[in-house]
Amino acid sequence: MFRCARIQGLDTIEGLLLFGREHYYVVDGFTLLKTREIRDLDFLPEQFHDPIIPYMAMGSSNRQSTRATRQCSKFSYDDIKDVHKRRYLLQPIALEVFSGDGRNYLLAFPRKIRDRVYQKFISMAKGASSDVAKTIAEQRKLMPTETASTGALLINSLMGQQSMTQRWQRGEISNFNYLMYLNTLAGRSYNDLSQYPVFPWILADYESEHLDLTNPKTFRDLSKPMGAQTPDRLSQFLKRFREWDDPTGDTPPYMYGTHYSSAMIMHG
Numbered sequence: 001m002f003r004c005a006r007i008q009g010l011d012t013i014e015g016l017l018l019f020g021r022e023h024y025y026v027v028d029g030f031t032l033l034k035t036r037e038i039r040d041l042d043f044l045p046e047q048f049h050d051p052i053i054p055y056m057a058m059g060s061s062n063r064q065s066t067r068a069t070r071q072c073s074k075f076s077y078d079d080i081k082d083v084h085k086r087r088y089l090l091q092p093i094a095l096e097v098f099s100g101d102g103r104n105y106l107l108a109f110p111r112k113i114r115d116r117v118y119q120k121f122i123s124m125a126k127g128a129s130s131d132v133a134k135t136i137a138e139q140r141k142l143m144p145t146e147t148a149s150t151g152a153l154l155i156n157s158l159m160g161q162q163s164m165t166q167r168w169q170r171g172e173i174s175n176f177n178y179l180m181y182l183n184t185l186a187g188r189s190y191n192d193l194s195q196y197p198v199f200p201w202i203l204a205d206y207e208s209e210h211l212d213l214t215n216p217k218t219f220r221d222l223s224k225p226m227g228a229q230t231p232d233r234l235s236q237f238l239k240r241f242r243e244w245d246d247p248t249g250d251t252p253p254y255m256y257g258t259h260y261s262s263a264m265i266m267h268g
Contacts, residue, residue, distance in 0.1 A: 002117055003032050005052040005108040007088060008191050012053050014041060017107065019120060022076060026105060029070040052108055053089070075099055080125040085118060086187055089194070096189055097121065106191035198261050201226060227256055 004017045006026060015028040016038070029041050031049065041049065079100045086094035086106060094108040095118055109117055168178040183197040190197065204220045205211060211218050220229055228234040237255040244253040 001032060002113060003052060003110060004117075007094070007106040007108055009193055012108075014052060017117065019124060022078075023074050024077065024121075024124070025075075026073045026107070028072070050110075052093075052110055073103075073105070075103070077124045080121070083118065083121045083125070084184065084187070085114070086189065086192075087195075088192065095121070096191070104189075104191070106189055196261055204229070225256075226260075 001019075002017045004015060004026065006013045006015060006028065013028050014031060015026060016030050016032060018025040018027065031039055031041055031044065033039060033048065039048075075097075080097065081100050082098040084096045084098075085092065086096050088094040088106070088108045091111075093111060093114050094106060095114060096104060096106045098104045107117075108114075164173065164178060164181050167173050168175075173181075179199055180197060188195045188197045200222070201220055202222075203211070203218065205218045208218075220226075227237045241253045241255045244251075246252075
Protein backbone atom coordinates (compact mmCIF):
# COMPACT_ATOMS: atom_id res chain seq x y z
CA MET A 1 0.00 0.00 0.00
CA PHE A 2 1.37 3.39 -1.00
CA ARG A 3 0.29 7.01 -0.67
CA CYS A 4 -0.29 8.66 -4.03
CA ALA A 5 -1.81 11.70 -5.70
CA ARG A 6 -3.93 11.23 -8.81
CA ILE A 7 -3.29 14.03 -11.29
CA GLN A 8 -5.82 15.00 -13.92
CA GLY A 9 -5.42 18.41 -15.52
CA LEU A 10 -5.60 21.01 -12.76
CA ASP A 11 -6.96 18.53 -10.21
CA THR A 12 -4.69 16.72 -7.75
CA ILE A 13 -6.48 14.21 -5.53
CA GLU A 14 -4.61 12.33 -2.83
CA GLY A 15 -5.38 8.72 -2.08
CA LEU A 16 -3.96 5.24 -1.74
CA LEU A 17 -2.57 2.76 -4.26
CA LEU A 18 -3.24 -0.86 -3.29
CA PHE A 19 -1.79 -3.95 -4.95
CA GLY A 20 -3.97 -7.07 -4.82
CA ARG A 21 -3.40 -10.54 -6.24
CA GLU A 22 -4.99 -9.89 -9.64
CA HIS A 23 -5.88 -6.19 -9.55
CA TYR A 24 -4.55 -2.90 -8.30
CA TYR A 25 -6.75 -0.16 -6.86
CA VAL A 26 -6.58 3.63 -6.65
CA VAL A 27 -8.72 4.91 -3.77
CA ASP A 28 -9.30 8.66 -3.45
CA GLY A 29 -9.59 10.57 -0.21
CA PHE A 30 -7.50 8.49 2.19
CA THR A 31 -3.94 8.68 3.43
CA LEU A 32 -1.48 6.45 5.25
CA LEU A 33 0.16 7.88 8.35
CA LYS A 34 3.68 7.03 9.49
CA THR A 35 2.08 4.73 12.06
CA ARG A 36 0.57 2.78 9.09
CA GLU A 37 -2.87 3.94 10.16
CA ILE A 38 -5.31 4.64 7.31
CA ARG A 39 -7.18 7.93 7.75
CA ASP A 40 -9.92 9.76 5.86
CA LEU A 41 -8.44 13.03 4.61
CA ASP A 42 -11.71 14.90 5.16
CA PHE A 43 -11.49 14.21 8.89
CA LEU A 44 -7.72 14.33 9.38
CA PRO A 45 -6.48 17.43 11.27
CA GLU A 46 -4.33 19.50 8.96
CA GLN A 47 -1.33 19.40 11.29
CA PHE A 48 -1.14 15.62 10.78
CA HIS A 49 -1.28 15.79 6.99
CA ASP A 50 1.94 15.81 4.96
CA PRO A 51 0.72 16.55 1.41
CA ILE A 52 2.44 14.82 -1.51
CA ILE A 53 1.98 17.93 -3.64
CA PRO A 54 2.39 21.14 -1.59
CA TYR A 55 -0.75 23.26 -1.39
CA MET A 56 0.97 26.28 -2.91
CA ALA A 57 2.05 24.20 -5.91
CA MET A 58 -1.62 23.40 -6.48
CA GLY A 59 -2.56 27.08 -6.34
CA SER A 60 -4.23 26.78 -2.95
CA SER A 61 -3.18 27.45 0.62
CA ASN A 62 -5.66 24.98 2.12
CA ARG A 63 -6.56 21.34 1.65
CA GLN A 64 -9.73 20.87 -0.39
CA SER A 65 -12.47 18.36 0.42
CA THR A 66 -12.32 15.10 -1.54
CA ARG A 67 -15.94 14.07 -0.98
CA ALA A 68 -17.27 15.43 -4.27
CA THR A 69 -14.58 13.72 -6.34
CA ARG A 70 -13.98 10.55 -4.34
CA GLN A 71 -13.80 7.32 -6.29
CA CYS A 72 -12.23 3.87 -6.22
CA SER A 73 -10.81 2.56 -9.49
CA LYS A 74 -9.96 -1.08 -10.13
CA PHE A 75 -7.52 -2.31 -12.79
CA SER A 76 -6.40 -5.80 -13.79
CA TYR A 77 -2.66 -6.47 -14.06
CA ASP A 78 -3.39 -8.35 -17.28
CA ASP A 79 -4.77 -5.13 -18.74
CA ILE A 80 -1.61 -3.08 -18.16
CA LYS A 81 -0.35 -1.89 -21.51
CA ASP A 82 2.62 0.17 -20.38
CA VAL A 83 4.19 1.91 -17.39
CA HIS A 84 6.34 5.03 -17.73
CA LYS A 85 8.30 7.05 -15.21
CA ARG A 86 7.26 10.70 -15.27
CA ARG A 87 8.31 14.05 -13.89
CA TYR A 88 5.71 16.23 -12.21
CA LEU A 89 6.44 19.85 -11.31
CA LEU A 90 9.96 19.15 -12.62
CA GLN A 91 10.47 16.44 -9.98
CA PRO A 92 10.99 12.69 -10.72
CA ILE A 93 8.10 11.62 -8.50
CA ALA A 94 5.40 10.32 -10.87
CA LEU A 95 4.33 7.30 -12.91
CA GLU A 96 1.84 6.98 -15.75
CA VAL A 97 0.07 3.63 -16.10
CA PHE A 98 -1.63 2.82 -19.42
CA SER A 99 -4.42 0.24 -19.65
CA GLY A 100 -5.66 -1.69 -22.66
CA ASP A 101 -9.16 -0.19 -22.36
CA GLY A 102 -7.80 3.31 -22.98
CA ARG A 103 -7.68 4.46 -19.37
CA ASN A 104 -4.45 5.86 -18.01
CA TYR A 105 -3.51 7.33 -14.65
CA LEU A 106 -0.80 9.82 -13.78
CA LEU A 107 0.17 9.19 -10.16
CA ALA A 108 2.60 11.16 -8.00
CA PHE A 109 4.27 9.73 -4.90
CA PRO A 110 6.35 10.93 -1.96
CA ARG A 111 10.05 11.25 -2.73
CA LYS A 112 12.04 8.00 -2.94
CA ILE A 113 8.82 5.99 -3.30
CA ARG A 114 8.24 6.29 -7.05
CA ASP A 115 10.92 3.79 -8.14
CA ARG A 116 9.69 1.16 -5.65
CA VAL A 117 6.16 1.47 -7.02
CA TYR A 118 7.48 1.26 -10.59
CA GLN A 119 9.27 -2.01 -9.85
CA LYS A 120 6.12 -3.33 -8.18
CA PHE A 121 4.07 -2.60 -11.30
CA ILE A 122 6.67 -4.23 -13.54
CA SER A 123 6.78 -7.37 -11.39
CA MET A 124 2.98 -7.70 -11.26
CA ALA A 125 2.29 -7.13 -14.98
CA LYS A 126 3.40 -10.62 -16.07
CA GLY A 127 0.09 -11.44 -17.73
CA ALA A 128 0.36 -8.68 -20.33
CA SER A 129 0.22 -9.35 -24.08
CA SER A 130 3.37 -10.31 -25.97
CA ASP A 131 4.08 -6.79 -27.26
CA VAL A 132 3.59 -5.31 -23.82
CA ALA A 133 5.72 -8.00 -22.23
CA LYS A 134 8.51 -7.09 -24.63
CA THR A 135 8.23 -3.43 -23.68
CA ILE A 136 8.29 -4.23 -19.98
CA ALA A 137 11.21 -6.63 -20.45
CA GLU A 138 13.18 -3.85 -22.12
CA GLN A 139 12.35 -1.43 -19.32
CA ARG A 140 13.60 -3.93 -16.73
CA LYS A 141 17.03 -3.76 -18.35
CA LEU A 142 17.22 0.03 -18.18
CA MET A 143 19.79 1.75 -15.98
CA PRO A 144 18.41 3.03 -12.67
CA THR A 145 19.04 6.75 -13.20
CA GLU A 146 16.33 8.92 -14.70
CA THR A 147 18.49 10.28 -17.54
CA ALA A 148 19.99 6.94 -18.49
CA SER A 149 16.59 5.25 -18.44
CA THR A 150 15.13 7.85 -20.74
CA GLY A 151 18.08 7.61 -23.13
CA ALA A 152 17.99 3.81 -23.25
CA LEU A 153 14.24 3.80 -23.82
CA LEU A 154 14.59 6.26 -26.69
CA ILE A 155 17.33 4.20 -28.34
CA ASN A 156 15.41 0.93 -28.00
CA SER A 157 12.22 2.47 -29.29
CA LEU A 158 13.49 4.60 -32.17
CA MET A 159 16.10 2.32 -33.74
CA GLY A 160 15.86 -1.09 -35.39
CA GLN A 161 13.70 -2.70 -38.05
CA GLN A 162 10.74 -3.15 -35.71
CA SER A 163 10.95 0.32 -34.14
CA MET A 164 8.05 2.74 -34.23
CA THR A 165 10.04 4.99 -36.57
CA GLN A 166 10.48 2.18 -39.07
CA ARG A 167 6.81 1.24 -38.82
CA TRP A 168 5.82 4.87 -39.43
CA GLN A 169 8.13 5.11 -42.44
CA ARG A 170 6.54 1.98 -43.89
CA GLY A 171 3.07 3.47 -43.44
CA GLU A 172 2.02 0.92 -40.81
CA ILE A 173 0.96 3.58 -38.30
CA SER A 174 -0.59 7.02 -38.78
CA ASN A 175 1.17 10.36 -38.32
CA PHE A 176 -0.98 11.05 -35.27
CA ASN A 177 -0.13 7.74 -33.58
CA TYR A 178 3.57 8.23 -34.26
CA LEU A 179 3.55 11.77 -32.86
CA MET A 180 1.62 10.61 -29.79
CA TYR A 181 4.21 7.87 -29.30
CA LEU A 182 7.01 10.48 -29.39
CA ASN A 183 5.08 12.67 -26.95
CA THR A 184 4.73 9.71 -24.59
CA LEU A 185 8.45 8.95 -24.74
CA ALA A 186 9.17 12.61 -24.03
CA GLY A 187 7.10 12.42 -20.84
CA ARG A 188 4.11 14.38 -22.11
CA SER A 189 0.61 13.45 -21.00
CA TYR A 190 -2.99 14.59 -21.39
CA ASN A 191 -3.17 14.38 -17.60
CA ASP A 192 -0.47 17.04 -17.04
CA LEU A 193 -1.26 20.51 -18.43
CA SER A 194 2.34 21.63 -17.89
CA GLN A 195 3.57 18.82 -20.17
CA TYR A 196 0.66 18.48 -22.58
CA PRO A 197 1.28 16.70 -25.92
CA VAL A 198 2.54 19.01 -28.69
CA PHE A 199 2.35 18.68 -32.46
CA PRO A 200 4.57 20.41 -35.04
CA TRP A 201 3.34 22.82 -37.67
CA ILE A 202 4.08 21.05 -40.97
CA LEU A 203 2.20 22.86 -43.73
CA ALA A 204 3.08 26.24 -45.22
CA ASP A 205 0.30 26.36 -47.81
CA TYR A 206 -3.08 27.20 -46.28
CA GLU A 207 -4.51 28.87 -49.38
CA SER A 208 -4.59 26.20 -52.10
CA GLU A 209 -7.76 24.17 -52.49
CA HIS A 210 -5.68 21.06 -53.16
CA LEU A 211 -2.23 20.40 -51.70
CA ASP A 212 0.63 19.32 -53.95
CA LEU A 213 2.58 16.96 -51.69
CA THR A 214 5.41 16.79 -54.25
CA ASN A 215 6.07 20.53 -53.97
CA PRO A 216 8.54 21.41 -51.18
CA LYS A 217 6.90 24.84 -50.82
CA THR A 218 3.78 23.11 -49.51
CA PHE A 219 5.65 22.38 -46.27
CA ARG A 220 7.35 24.63 -43.75
CA ASP A 221 11.12 24.69 -43.39
CA LEU A 222 11.68 22.34 -40.45
CA SER A 223 15.28 23.56 -40.08
CA LYS A 224 13.94 26.88 -38.76
CA PRO A 225 11.59 27.76 -35.88
CA MET A 226 8.13 29.15 -36.56
CA GLY A 227 9.40 32.67 -35.91
CA ALA A 228 11.79 32.44 -38.86
CA GLN A 229 9.54 30.96 -41.53
CA THR A 230 9.27 34.23 -43.47
CA PRO A 231 11.78 37.11 -43.84
CA ASP A 232 9.30 39.65 -42.44
CA ARG A 233 8.54 37.57 -39.35
CA LEU A 234 12.22 36.89 -38.69
CA SER A 235 13.11 40.58 -39.05
CA GLN A 236 10.57 41.49 -36.36
CA PHE A 237 12.12 39.12 -33.83
CA LEU A 238 15.66 40.21 -34.73
CA LYS A 239 14.64 43.83 -34.24
CA ARG A 240 13.27 42.98 -30.79
CA PHE A 241 16.53 41.27 -29.90
CA ARG A 242 18.73 44.17 -31.08
CA GLU A 243 16.63 46.91 -29.49
CA TRP A 244 15.98 45.21 -26.16
CA ASP A 245 17.22 47.20 -23.19
CA ASP A 246 16.35 46.20 -19.64
CA PRO A 247 17.20 49.12 -17.29
CA THR A 248 17.73 46.70 -14.41
CA GLY A 249 20.01 44.43 -16.43
CA ASP A 250 18.21 41.35 -15.10
CA THR A 251 16.70 40.20 -18.40
CA PRO A 252 19.07 39.58 -21.33
CA PRO A 253 17.97 40.18 -24.95
CA TYR A 254 15.66 37.53 -26.37
CA MET A 255 13.77 36.78 -29.58
CA TYR A 256 10.78 34.80 -28.34
CA GLY A 257 8.89 35.88 -25.25
CA THR A 258 6.54 32.92 -24.93
CA HIS A 259 6.84 29.15 -24.84
CA TYR A 260 5.04 27.02 -27.42
CA SER A 261 3.04 25.28 -24.69
CA SER A 262 2.16 26.05 -21.08
CA ALA A 263 -0.43 25.11 -18.47
CA MET A 264 -1.98 28.59 -18.75
CA ILE A 265 -2.49 28.20 -22.52
CA MET A 266 -4.01 24.72 -22.14
CA HIS A 267 -6.34 25.80 -19.33
CA GLY A 268 -7.40 28.95 -21.18
